[in-house]
Amino acid sequence: MKFSDVILNIESREGKRKSYDFSRMRALLKVLNNPHDGLKYLHVAGTNGKGSTSNFLYNILISEGYIVGLYTSPHLERYNERIMINGNEISDEDFTRLGKIVIDAEKQILDEFEVMTYFEFITAMAFLYFREKNCDYCVLEVGMGGLSDSTNVVAPKDKLMSFITPISMDHMQYLGNTVEEIAEQKAGIIVKNVDVVSSNKNKSVVEILKNKAERENAQYYDLDDVKIENLIIDDRGSEYTIKFKDETISNLKINLSGYYQLENSALTVMGVMQLRNKGLLKISDESIRNGLKNTFWAGRMxxxxxxxxxxxxxxxxxxxxxxxxxxxxxxxxxxxxxxxxxxxxxxxxxxxxxxxxxxxxxxxxxxxxxxxxxxxxxxxxxxxxxxxxxxxxxxxxxxxxxxxxxxxxxxxxxxxxxxxxxxxxxxxxxxxxxx
The missing domain is CATH 3.90.190.20 (Mur ligase, C-terminal domain)
Structure with a gap:
């Protein structure tokens, strides 16, 4: 099987979104020996900004010397962009090999389930790749929604934190016709005893997220919990100091332009600081600075x-x-x-x-x-x-x-x-x- 054959197989699944209850995804992963189990995940949902936030997280963790997997969507030019480890896209050879493994595994469940969707298929490939490469941390960007997204198959015990970027109207045919209905879907990544950080400001959205966090005994933080000082922003990026709880990190610089990238970076840093406070992540201020500074996200300003x-x-x-x-x-x-x-x-x-x-x-x-x-x-x-x-x-x-x-x-x-x-x-x- 060639790389182009795997791509054709994936593209044949496009537009075939089905009702979703994780049973099909779990069955496939079981055939694959559950490659997702036991890895450490940072889970990112939202309508806008989740790709940039995922990249900030990814680069901060790399700067500390960790082996870090990144799963994002969609791609701009090549499917390989969706699955990355430490700055390198998955190779054509690995993409082809893992694609064939997933195709063969799928055949074992077709008597009971329909074919995998486009996104389920690539998500399974990402889990396999991250397991093979023994990633210390995996940053997962939700494809659509959250509650029923195939990335949400990861167990709460393996999730370190949920990040939720601004929620607004999009994909209404799948997620709901009001921002509140969409927020309920996005809130699906909030799980028991796992902290959540959010950059949402819409009152009804915030209420939904806070209520879900309370039900799951998850601590909820948003940008009202941080203070941004010494801000300099122009068409090239931003520089600022952030204060969260009793900690201050100064001289933070991002090279992504836009007020919304300032928010995305602040959300990321707040989450990383909270993980560090709880002893779930060893990370230095310098790694946070370097990770932010080194982040580039194609096609965003x-x-x-x-x-x-x-x-x-x-x-x-x-x-x-x-x-x-x-x-x-x-x-x-x-x-x-x-x-x-x-x-x-x-x-x-x-x-x-x-x-x-x-x-x-x-x-x-x-x-x-x-x-x-x-x-x-x-x-x-x-x-x-x-x-x-x-x-x-x-x-x-x-x-x-x-x-x-x-x-x-x-x-x-x-x-x-x-x-x-x-x-x-x-x-x-x-x-x-x-x-």
Whole structure:
């Protein structure tokens, strides 16, 4: 079996999400000798910011010298990005080998269960890989929700802490039609006697999280429990001092731009400090500093050109777009061009309205996915709010067009979908070289 065969097998499962009760996942893992049991997990859920938070955690632990596994989704360019250990993606050879092991194991349970989902399959591969490499710690990013997510199969005894980033409206067809229903799903990663840290501010969401923590006898902390001092923030990142309980860590620096990345990093540091306070983690202040400083997360306020400035951001729901636009004030620019496309299961009308409050021109492009919103629909919505709307079906042509009409002190933002950011990263170097 070749690498491409495993990829085709995985992709054949896409869109086949099923009702979920862990029985299928547990049956598969049992055939695989339960590779997930006994590892130490840091579990991260939320609507926006969970990937960045996972990466901050991962890099802090690596800085202390631990062997650390990271499982995130989705990928931007290669499936291998989803499974990493100490800065290295899983190799094509290991991906192929473990994929075949999971395929063979699945055959043993098909008499009783349906085929594994796309996400279950890769999650099982991650558990196998982390077990093989004897990871000291594993950072697991929830795929969707939390309560019924396949990462939530880990036992409470193996979980050190739950991290919950801001919760908002997304994946409503699966998680619920109100933010409270979605919060109930995300709160599913809160388990008995395991502390939880949260960066949520919505009162109804906070109440749900606190109530779940109380029922599980889990200590709950949020950003109201920390104090941020000596803050310096600009378009390149942030520097600050954090105080939590009786401890202070100064000279913290992150190289990810945006107010929301400041929140993500503060949430991470608070969690790490609490783990250290409880004796569950040995970590130095210097490792925390180095981990934050060394964190890079592709496609999140990623600057790919300086003149004109071009920013790629994976914001793909309304709350994410609001968090993106609030950061525009960090940049000095003349005109703002936004190149965007949005999936059909997102609140695209509201997202385009938010973009229109800041954009001098919105350029709509097509996506190579069945989930895309047709350009005629996006055009009709965008033109309600913005005077200057262009439709250029081809992404490469759209980027070239905007670069050609922009000036050195303009800002170009490419955002609205992770598919869009992924496609842009594959072609942007070639475009910039030509221009």
């Amino acid at each position: 990623e600057r790919v050109n300086d003149s004109p400035m071009i920013i790629l951001d994976g914001a793909h729901n309304f709350d994410g777009i609001q968090r993106l636009t609030e950061n525009f004030r960090l940049f000095n620019y003349n005109k703002l061009y936004i190149i965007t496309s949005i999936l059909n299961d997102k609140e695209h009308d509201k997202m385009l309205l938010e973009f229109s409050k800041y954009a001098d021109e919105i350029v709509l492009v097509s996506l190579e996915t069945k989930r895309k919103t047709e350009l005629d629909i996006l055009r009709e919505e965008a033109q309600k709010y913005c005077e200057n709307v262009k439709v250029i079906d081809n992404l490469k042509l759209a980027i070239k067009d905007v670069i050609n009409v922009s000036k050195r002190n303009d800002l170009i933002v490419i955002a609205g979908s992770l598919y869009l950011v992924s496609d842009t990263r594959k072609i942007i170097k070639e475009i910039l070289k030509i221009n």
